[in-house]
Amino acid sequence: MTALLEVRNLTKSFQGLVAVNDVSFSLEAGRITALIGPNGAGKTTCFNLVAGALSPTAGQVLFEGRAIERNPPEAVCRMGIARTFQIVRPMKDMSVLENAMVGAFSWTTNVKEARSKAYESLERVGLAGKASARTDQLTLPDRKMLEMAKALSTRPKLLLLDEVMAGLRPTEAAGVVGVLRKLAEHGLTILLVEHVMRIVMDVASTVVVLHHGAKIAEGEPSQVVADPAVLESYLGAGFHA
Amino acid sequence: MQRTSDQASDAKRWGAGVAVFAVLAVVGGVSSAYVISLLTIVLLFTFMGQSWNLMLGIGGQLSIGHALFVGIGAYAVAILNIKYGITPWIGLLLGAAIAGVVGAVLAWLSFRFEVRGIYFALLTIAAAEFARIMFGGWDYVGGMQGLFYPAPSGTMDLAMLRGDSQFYYFVALVLAAVGVAGTELISRSYWGYVWRAMRDDDEAARALGVRTFRHKVLVVSISAAGAAIGGGVLGLVQGSIFPDSIMGMGISVDVLIGPVVGGLGTAFGPLIGSMAAIPLHHAMGSLGDSLGIPGLNSVAYGAVLILVVWFLPDGIWPAVVRLYEAVQLPARSRISQLRKVEE
């Protein structure tokens, strides 16, 4: 399998504080990869570096072989990497459908085309029935789905999801997992950033574990969960019992 | 199903717009000269307010110095027409182009470093003041003494945009209609969607591929060009141009009063707001004059502005819409309950 995205020796420091330290990993096309780690592990920084919201201090992000780490977020999106925000950010004075349309305008200026793409995205996440609702009428799970629909409208090759399941109840999270599986089956590559490991165990094919800004493990979920370094540093000493 | 109801409400809106402007056309045919000249100003500020509205209400960028663009338009038309006898049509186009470039440069300077919000707003007012003072010291354009159009001959001349007050009323009416329709069309276009997205959340819009920097520059530029066209006609209507009046802070305030008082980001807000604010301003002025109290005008107008923002927080038009919905909604919900029973 070829790597769609390759992160090479990525380092980011904020005023001397190293948030991401020499991290490398790659994402295979059509797979779901999870980036996990405890609070402050550097997941979100790493995520923002890939999404173009931050520029790295050192290292590279290669997408389809091209270095993209100096591009602004809108350029990164136009190359085919779409992201969601951990704290959902709907455009509050636009309807659900209009929110989903915005992403489509990254590749078309035709309003009709954008509208039909937006419907399609909403259908894929199960929100088509609420297309004309205002965003403040949506429940939290629906808002998370709207974030995904907005991203899907950009026709991404790679979808970056920032803690898309945080704050959801298990049944709601299961719904998201179902949607993610379906998207991956259709060939979309997904990078999930999650705080809680359990959630990603049965959806991710590969897990990358960060701790204090550095990568401490990478592999299949079953391998990673058995890794003593991960247990020690990520799950805490109390986990041994 | 969703689309058909959208189309129905669209048709209703366009119908309402046509009706409003039809009524205004009739008013122009039958009203007294005083009413017509006052309404002409109202309609011109509707148009300029609409251009300002495009920038803040849709594009999310605040300008408190739109007098800069109004003045550029007024001077472009006046200089070409008075000094060289060139038709105002050319002057309007040239003024719009220059204002568009000036607006784009200001926006570029400021947004380049992500300077926005109140900083950008203060920059617009500083630029307007700078221009006002420069024009006041520029002898070629008459300095503080300003420029004067020759007295109207009374015969209508569309090619030279000359005519009586009724003629200018209809010019202003057409302009206002174009402004309202144009805003509606733009807000339903590709631009409208991405502008509203960047207005609501710049970072989220960028994450969805919206090149917000160039769109901000674009919306400021278009808004500036619109204001310049309004300013060009305003100068013609007034017959004279002075830097202190056409580029002063008063114009900047009058431009934005309409949309803010009427309802920001709405198609009819600027019309309704200008209808309310400008005659009020004039009435206060005449009241103060007739009583011989020079500051009364200013006190009353200031108090009204504060009270409007205080008690009608999002403007007159949204308040009217809410009132209408409050009357309509109970009826609708009863109908939907009936439907549920049928199911």
Added chain:
Amino acid sequence: MLSLWLNVLASGVLIGLVYGLVALGLTIIFGVMRVVNFAHGEMVVFGVYIGYWTVRIWDVPIIVAAAIAAVVMFLFGYLLETLVVKRFVNRPHHYQFIVFIGLSLLFSGVLLMSFGPDPRPTASQLSFQTVKVGPLTLDWARIQAAATAGLLIAALGAYLKYSTFGRSLRAAANNRLGGLVVGLNIPRVYAVTFGIGAACAGVAGALISPLFDAQPYLAVDFTLLAFVTVIVGGLGSFGGALLGGLTIGVAEAIAALMFTPSMKTALPYALLIIILIFRPRGFFGAKDI
């Protein structure tokens, strides 16, 4: 020639300190409340009239007039915040703008109704006294104004830095929500802040009353000048207001020597635009606006 330039520079610095005080009032209000006081110039003009009348009626020294202006304008600002401004603090800037334009119209209308449009020169003997310091010949009025303004700026700086209430002001400026969490009395902080801001403007007005004729139409110019000063220095920054004031004061003095009067008035704006090109947030601008 050199002494001419030194004189120009010195008088620019002197008036610059007063501009700094005006700007400080604006910047404190903005820093703490994120509100731009578009009626700031009217508050300066209130101060000018307070100076004019107290000197005229009681023939008090200008320092006493400034103290009276400070008290009156603090109370005025405090009340204005509590009664009106408070309701609009969390509204978007364009609504605030309309409210303050409304206030500004209201105030200037009141001034016009009370005093008429004609300028009133403060015929204090102070205006004509000069002091010679080496090559410099300086107006006594300017020196007094500048010294008082400078002292006040320093005192206010110390107050903000060392007093408990001053610290809570700064806490509120740095993080409004954080301030709320640690139990600051935000409404009171806001009212006092607005009072201090108004007092700065009022004192500055009283101090310059021997130099400027009292006139309602001065207000707009002062508002705009204060804007320019704070943007040059950086909106919300204490040191920026002072530096901005000095910059504008000196630039104006130089322009008065070299250019026509209209160019002199335009210069601060030109300076502002140039500075914004290179340092868009001013010398010490706040990052998050």
